Amino acid sequence: MDFRDTMQKVYSWACQIGNLGLWIIWLLIHFAVDLWYFALHIACAIESYLISSGILKRYKALDIDKLRYLAIVIESEEAYHIPAVIQLLQWLVDIGVKHVCLYDAEGILKKSKESILGKLNNATLFEEAGESNLLLDHKHITLEFASFPDGKEAVAKAANLLFMKYVKLGGSGKIQEEKIFTEAHMSEALRAVGCKGPEPDLLLVYGPVRCHLGFPAWRIRYTEIVHMGRLKSMRYGSLLKAIYKFTMVRQNYGKSSFNYILLLQVVPHVLLKRYERTRDLDRKNESVT
Amino acid sequence: MISSLSPQLLIKPNTATTLSPIPHVQNQRFKLASHVCPSELLSIRKRPGSACAATTQHRRYLLFPAEEEEEEEREVKFTSDAPALAEGLQREPMPRHVAVIMDGNRRWAHLRGLPVRSGYEAGVKSLKTLVELCCKWGIRVLTVFAFSSDNWFRPEVEVEFLMSLLETGVKEETESFIRERIRISVIGDTSKLPKCLEELVINVVETTKNNTRFQLIVAVSYSGQYDLVQACQRIAMKVKDGLIEPNDVSESLIEQELETNCTEFPYPDLLIRTSGELRISNFMLWQLAYTELFFSQSLWPDFGEAEFLEALKSFQQRCRHYGK
Numbered sequence: 001m002d003f004r005d006t007m008q009k010v011y012s013w014a015c016q017i018g019n020l021g022l023w024i025i026w027l028l029i030h031f032a033v034d035l036w037y038f039a040l041h042i043a044c045a046i047e048s049y050l051i052s053s054g055i056l057k058r059y060k061a062l063d064i065d066k067l068r069y070l071a072i073v074i075e076s077e078e079a080y081h082i083p084a085v086i087q088l089l090q091w092l093v094d095i096g097v098k099h100v101c102l103y104d105a106e107g108i109l110k111k112s113k114e115s116i117l118g119k120l121n122n123a124t125l126f127e128e129a130g131e132s133n134l135l136l137d138h139k140h141i142t143l144e145f146a147s148f149p150d151g152k153e154a155v156a157k158a159a160n161l162l163f164m165k166y167v168k169l170g171g172s173g174k175i176q177e178e179k180i181f182t183e184a185h186m187s188e189a190l191r192a193v194g195c196k197g198p199e200p201d202l203l204l205v206y207g208p209v210r211c212h213l214g215f216p217a218w219r220i221r222y223t224e225i226v227h228m229g230r231l232k233s234m235r236y237g238s239l240l241k242a243i244y245k246f247t248m249v250r251q252n253y254g255k256s257s258f259n260y261i262l263l264l265q266v267v268p269h270v271l272l273k274r275y276e277r278t279r280d281l282d283r284k285n286e287s288v289t
Numbered sequence: 290m291i292s293s294l295s296p297q298l299l300i301k302p303n304t305a306t307t308l309s310p311i312p313h314v315q316n317q318r319f320k321l322a323s324h325v326c327p328s329e330l331l332s333i334r335k336r337p338g339s340a341c342a343a344t345t346q347h348r349r350y351l352l353f354p355a356e357e358e359e360e361e362e363r364e365v366k367f368t369s370d371a372p373a374l375a376e377g378l379q380r381e382p383m384p385r386h387v388a389v390i391m392d393g394n395r396r397w398a399h400l401r402g403l404p405v406r407s408g409y410e411a412g413v414k415s416l417k418t419l420v421e422l423c424c425k426w427g428i429r430v431l432t433v434f435a436f437s438s439d440n441w442f443r444p445e446v447e448v449e450f451l452m453s454l455l456e457t458g459v460k461e462e463t464e465s466f467i468r469e470r471i472r473i474s475v476i477g478d479t480s481k482l483p484k485c486l487e488e489l490v491i492n493v494v495e496t497t498k499n500n501t502r503f504q505l506i507v508a509v510s511y512s513g514q515y516d517l518v519q520a521c522q523r524i525a526m527k528v529k530d531g532l533i534e535p536n537d538v539s540e541s542l543i544e545q546e547l548e549t550n551c552t553e554f555p556y557p558d559l560l561i562r563t564s565g566e567l568r569i570s571n572f573m574l575w576q577l578a579y580t581e582l583f584f585s586q587s588l589w590p591d592f593g594e595a596e597f598l599e600a601l602k603s604f605q606q607r608c609r610h611y612g613k
Contacts, residue, residue, distance in 0.1 A: 152540045152575065159521045159543060163535040166525050181521045183514045209607060210582045217574035218514065224567045225582060249567075 048237025075207025393564030513574030
């Protein structure tokens with residue numbers, strides 16, 4: 001019995017030591033991961049500082065004209081921090097961005113439109129701005145305010161407009177659905193219901209989630225989307241880096257520039273396929289006759 | 290890989306597992322009526338310090354003794370056909386619908402000095418791997434952006450090659466789809482496809498329509514704007530037939546007519562785009578409003594299990610953050 005008790009005690013001690021050892025290893029792994037993330041955070045902060053202070057020279061040669069229209073999506077809870085939003089817009093003015101669309105799903109920024117415009121110098125509403133004003137003043141910025149109803153709801157309204165037109169013209173019997181409902185007509189109808197903003201080139205998302213939170217879908221076909229993190233941790237350097245990276249991007253828009261190497265690689269295969277198809281058709285015709 | 294790890298994802302050693310049902314807590318992202326909430330989900334919680342549950346002696350070392358008692362009082366549910374998950378992946382939340390923009394095939398071939406067709410062929414292999422992983426890990430729907438309506442503007446030779454590749458792929462895999470009970474759906478303007486391919490597509494969609502294990506939606510000759518426009522065309526026909534009034538047209542009516550309504554879960558939970566590009570390129574514009582976007586640096590032929598795991602872990606991390 002004594003021997004058994006002793007063995008049990010030894011076993012119990014061994015288990016406890018083993019558990020403790022595993023627990024220490026687990027803590028060490030977590031510490032290593034936390035350290036890694038901390039190091040990443042420091043690296044980002046340093047990079048941001050270097051960009052902001054102009055030490056990294058390549059960010060000085062920013063071709064801002066490539067960014068014709070910028071959209072900022074802010075998660076609704078963070079949109080209440082109007083001073084942070086104004087700071088962000090001020091940075092954009094300093095960088096030279098001319099047109100910005102501010103979006104949050106619940107329309108908080110729309111409601112704060114007046115205070116935002118009041119705090120910024122040389123800012124006007126996109127709808128009110130004329131082209132002549134924009135060309136003269138380099139530090140001028142136009143702002144568009146959008147919210148969730150400007151997305152799906154607006155598409156439904158535009159569709160209704162087209163349906164009314166369709167019903168009116170339907171009596172002639174010659175009108176087909178394909179002629180009334182086209183992408184071009186939809187774009188026109190969206191402008192008619194008040195969604196006049198162009199497609200943004202770049203969309204920056206500020207918030208915890210990496211989605212565009214219902215930004216007007218019709219307008220973001222080829223928009224570059226970048227997640228910037230939370231608004232409260234925004235940095236000038238990160239903003240400049242995101243815009244700089246965008247200016248270096250080359251888009252094909254689904255098409256490709258013709259190249260002869262591709263032609264040489266693909267043509268034999270295509271010719272073979274065409275030959276096989278013709279041969280099969282001939283064989284079918286022969287069997288029929 | 291370490292960059293994708295976080296404290297929440299590392300499984301602690303020698304832990305006891307308790308299973309408890311957690312009624313679905315509606316994610317804030319889905320508070321709008323246009324999104325369907327997932328049903329009740331199973332949660333696996335791992336807690337530290339607990340040793341073998343066989344002896345009461347070890348309970349002294351639990352860090353959360355009060356919670357342990359509460360757990361015991363709860364009813365335990367377990368689903369017998371739960372799929373086996375990879376290390377570090379949790380069963381909840383798992384995306385039900387994943388969408389993928391398969392970009393980077395040609396660049397992959399150029400980097401290796403291979404012909405472009407090798408890139409596309411390698412891309413097909415990646416797709417097969419992804420389908421297997423989705424089946425294994427319980428993802429119900431996978432939508433892949435195979436050919437955009439903008440791609441028709443590519444050189445005719447290239448377009449013909451891609452069409453023949455699609456045709457070959459569908460022919461070779463039809464038996465496998467039937468055997469594995471995979472349902473195939475095709476969205477996009479199929480009237481532009483070559484006649485033989487169009488017939489093949491109709492045949493495979495019809496043959497597999499009753500399969501329920503997994504659904505693969507292939508977007509061919511598709512664009513998000515086209516999807517919306519064709520939905521309006523369909524509604525217009527119903528208006529013409531007097532089935533609905535023009536004023537009754539609403540967002541939900543448009544949603545019902547979108548081509549992605551061929552599935553139980555029309556809204557992707559996660560969108561993955563490969564090759565480092567940061568845009569959605571006219572893909573599922575309406576459906577992606579609250580979809581988590583994951584932009585992977587890998588080229589599509591290199592996108593394998595490790596990369597998919599990274600995307601899923603990233604999705605799970607963000608879900609936990611947003612739920613708090």
